[in-house]
Amino acid sequence: MKIAVASGKGGTGKTSISASLVLARPENLALDLDVEEPNLSILLGAFEGGVLPVTMPIARIEGSKCVECGKCARSCVFGAIAWMGAGFPVINDSLCRGCGLCPRVCPTEAIYEEDQTVGEVRSGTCGGIPFLEGRLRVGSVNTVRVIEETVKKAKAFNRPDWLMDCPPGTACPVAASLRHADMALLVTEPTPFGRSDLEGMLELTADMNIPTALVINKTGIGDLSLDDLCTRFGVEVLARYPFSRSAAECGARGESPFKTDAGWAEITRTLWSRIERRYS
Numbered sequence: 001m002k003i004a005v006a007s008g009k010g011g012t013g014k015t016s017i018s019a020s021l022v023l024a025r026p027e028n029l030a031l032d033l034d035v036e037e038p039n040l041s042i043l044l045g046a047f048e049g050g051v052l053p054v055t056m057p058i059a060r061i062e063g064s065k066c067v068e069c070g071k072c073a074r075s076c077v078f079g080a081i082a083w084m085g086a087g088f089p090v091i092n093d094s095l096c097r098g099c100g101l102c103p104r105v106c107p108t109e110a111i112y113e114e115d116q117t118v119g120e121v122r123s124g125t126c127g128g129i130p131f132l133e134g135r136l137r138v139g140s141v142n143t144v145r146v147i148e149e150t151v152k153k154a155k156a157f158n159r160p161d162w163l164m165d166c167p168p169g170t171a172c173p174v175a176a177s178l179r180h181a182d183m184a185l186l187v188t189e190p191t192p193f194g195r196s197d198l199e200g201m202l203e204l205t206a207d208m209n210i211p212t213a214l215v216i217n218k219t220g221i222g223d224l225s226l227d228d229l230c231t232r233f234g235v236e237v238l239a240r241y242p243f244s245r246s247a248a249e250c251g252a253r254g255e256s257p258f259k260t261d262a263g264w265a266e267i268t269r270t271l272w273s274r275i276e277r278r279y280s
């Protein structure tokens, strides 16, 4: 089973819970798809393995061949080519998706594509656990490309069970991760921000038709009820982790509370048995 651990916002403890689930079932392939800020490996242990670059083709214009017709700018649906009605067009690298259309429409073959590194994938083991991590290059915006490449490499591991630590939020990066999941585990907290962002995530997983369950973290930090959302979206709360100073201190030290907090570890084991009973 491929499980996506996601949250509508950052700071809910998603990665702590992902790491705990992996440590409790180390036969899972651990995937860090939070490529803008990957930190799952810190909680799992020492990384051993290799690093592979993630590239994508970016359009380039050869000025000497351009007849300044503007066809390329009119054809790019991503708005990556600026043309002022005369002169050479200018390509914005960070908006180009490498779709390959503009080289085809250019009448003089003035446009070519050049591979650009947009990130990397670390592949190997972390604390002895099979592990893959996508990492977006600083300054690059091609988050989805790095996620897709990480998932592609994960398929080559030939492991049936994945635990994916997904990007926070409800935008394209999390959707690109969720589409590989058999179930989504949404981590939230009982606060107004937590509730609001959870609602967005529940709408997303419902639209994508992904079986979904909740984990409420930091119970006690707020008292907002999520029962009406559970009823509306037909989801169940599988675990509640109390707000704990020791868990927060563990995170600050770069350790997983699963290794140091017996109560936290017990909740994680119960969470696994509930997942396996209901979704396997």
Ligand code: SF4
Residues within 6 Å of the ligand: 058, 059, 075, 076, 077, 078, 079, 080, 081, 091, 095, 096, 097, 098, 099, 100, 101, 102, 103
């Ligand atoms: S390759 Fe596609 S996305 Fe990039 S500039 Fe050309 S048309 Fe736009």
Ligand code: SF4
Residues within 6 Å of the ligand: 061, 065, 066, 067, 068, 069, 070, 071, 072, 073, 089, 105, 106, 107, 108, 109, 110, 111
């Ligand atoms: S389509 Fe080709 S020739 Fe026309 S403006 Fe673009 S690069 Fe220049």
